[in-house]
Amino acid sequence: MLASQRLHDFNRPLQDDHQFRLTYTQDLLGRRGLDVQDIVRRLVAFQVAIPSWALGTGGTRFGRFPLGGEPRSLEEKLEDVGLLNQLNGSSNSISLHIPWDIPQDVAALQQQLQEQRLTIDSVNSNTFQDQKEQPASYKFGSLSHTEQAAREQAIQHNIECVRHGEALGAKTLTVWLADGSNFPGQQHFRHAYQRTADSLAAIYEAMPSDWTMLIEYKPYEPNFYSMVIPDWGTSYSLCQQLGQQAQVLVDLGHHLPNTNIEQIVGRLLHFGRLGGFHFNGSMYGDDDLTTGSMKPFQLFLIFNELVDGARDEAVTNAAVAYMIDASHNTKDPLEDLLQSVENILGAYAKALLVDRALLADYQAANDVVRAEELLRDAFLTDVRPLVQEAYCQSGGALDPIGAYRAERIREQLIRQRGKLSLSTGL
Ligand code: PSV
Ligand code: MN
Ligand code: MN
Numbered sequence: 001m002l003a004s005q006r007l008h009d010f011n012r013p014l015q016d017d018h019q020f021r022l023t024y025t026q027d028l029l030g031r032r033g034l035d036v037q038d039i040v041r042r043l044v045a046f047q048v049a050i051p052s053w054a055l056g057t058g059g060t061r062f063g064r065f066p067l068g069g070e071p072r073s074l075e076e077k078l079e080d081v082g083l084l085n086q087l088n089g090s091s092n093s094i095s096l097h098i099p100w101d102i103p104q105d106v107a108a109l110q111q112q113l114q115e116q117r118l119t120i121d122s123v124n125s126n127t128f129q130d131q132k133e134q135p136a137s138y139k140f141g142s143l144s145h146t147e148q149a150a151r152e153q154a155i156q157h158n159i160e161c162v163r164h165g166e167a168l169g170a171k172t173l174t175v176w177l178a179d180g181s182n183f184p185g186q187q188h189f190r191h192a193y194q195r196t197a198d199s200l201a202a203i204y205e206a207m208p209s210d211w212t213m214l215i216e217y218k219p220y221e222p223n224f225y226s227m228v229i230p231d232w233g234t235s236y237s238l239c240q241q242l243g244q245q246a247q248v249l250v251d252l253g254h255h256l257p258n259t260n261i262e263q264i265v266g267r268l269l270h271f272g273r274l275g276g277f278h279f280n281g282s283m284y285g286d287d288d289l290t291t292g293s294m295k296p297f298q299l300f301l302i303f304n305e306l307v308d309g310a311r312d313e314a315v316t317n318a319a320v321a322y323m324i325d326a327s328h329n330t331k332d333p334l335e336d337l338l339q340s341v342e343n344i345l346g347a348y349a350k351a352l353l354v355d356r357a358l359l360a361d362y363q364a365a366n367d368v369v370r371a372e373e374l375l376r377d378a379f380l381t382d383v384r385p386l387v388q389e390a391y392c393q394s395g396g397a398l399d400p401i402g403a404y405r406a407e408r409i410r411e412q413l414i415r416q417r418g419k420l421s422l423s424t425g426l
Pocket of ligand 3: 251
């Protein structure tokens, strides 16, 4: 844990410059009738969950090059998330992946969560790998498997995930299935879908009534001919059959190139089925790069839909869970997560600048150019002083990565955990 006095000392020499930039931004936006304090309050309240599997190096099926100081246990993962949250005040929860993160000492973990003011966001099941001593193999699928024993095993694993989550106060189960086929003819599309729907129904029934099941889709990989849940339409149809506690999860990297993700977000909001996000950056596919590193305009347009939906009384979508799903082999994962959160907050801040009434007028008048320019103007506004102010107001660092480096945190972690420590992950 970082002493808050250290962050205070770190911020002091940066305050003068920050205040200058903040005042300028406040004046500029004030002239447009925007309430900057309200925007900052919203940024302070906005929280993005950190996945346990992003705290170490990974995200490659080739070589893994450990950076050192990676968390070796769930307790150490919580420590890392607590640290991130101290630095930026925007990451107060962690997503777990079972069996990598099976809680051992539940009482001790509960206490740690309380001390670090963290919560467990979601529990992710893993039926894409075989575990030691597991009787049935997932080589040919899990919830969709042709053999009942494999399906049953996968169902029980998901229920077990819910039980682990319950012990720690989580309320969300995220299901991502690797099920699918690699060659034409390998799998009967309709039957595989139905087996999956039936398996999900068994899990859904075992879930407590205040839990949400998030169903993730992905068009390819590890199966390259067909995935059982390849697209939002399939996720949506499964949710419709399951009930109101089932919601679609949009992972930004799980789309074919050039997919209009913001429109998918708008559609799901319209249907009240947008359950959550896995934020990441994508150049080609499921690249799991830093959020906002590749397509910042797209990220802004996604937030534009979210803000629009939140302000529209006709939209009855339940709360959306925000998570990061990334994995790195070249960057320090903690620095990457700080960057990702900053880009997410920036995109959100920009979406809050959009004059929705004016946009609606332009749309009604089919003024294509003005409507587009309105969005571009918000996107091109420098909102960094607002994000920094939000960090500051939540007791964090004006420059989280700067503070992380100044405090030599990675070096400290290497001293504590060793140069070769490898965290469990993808
Ligand atoms: C695999 O594509 C994946 O990246 C999915 O996005 C899941 O959310 C994540 O792994 C963790 O299982
Ligand atoms: Mn994901
Ligand atoms: Mn993925």
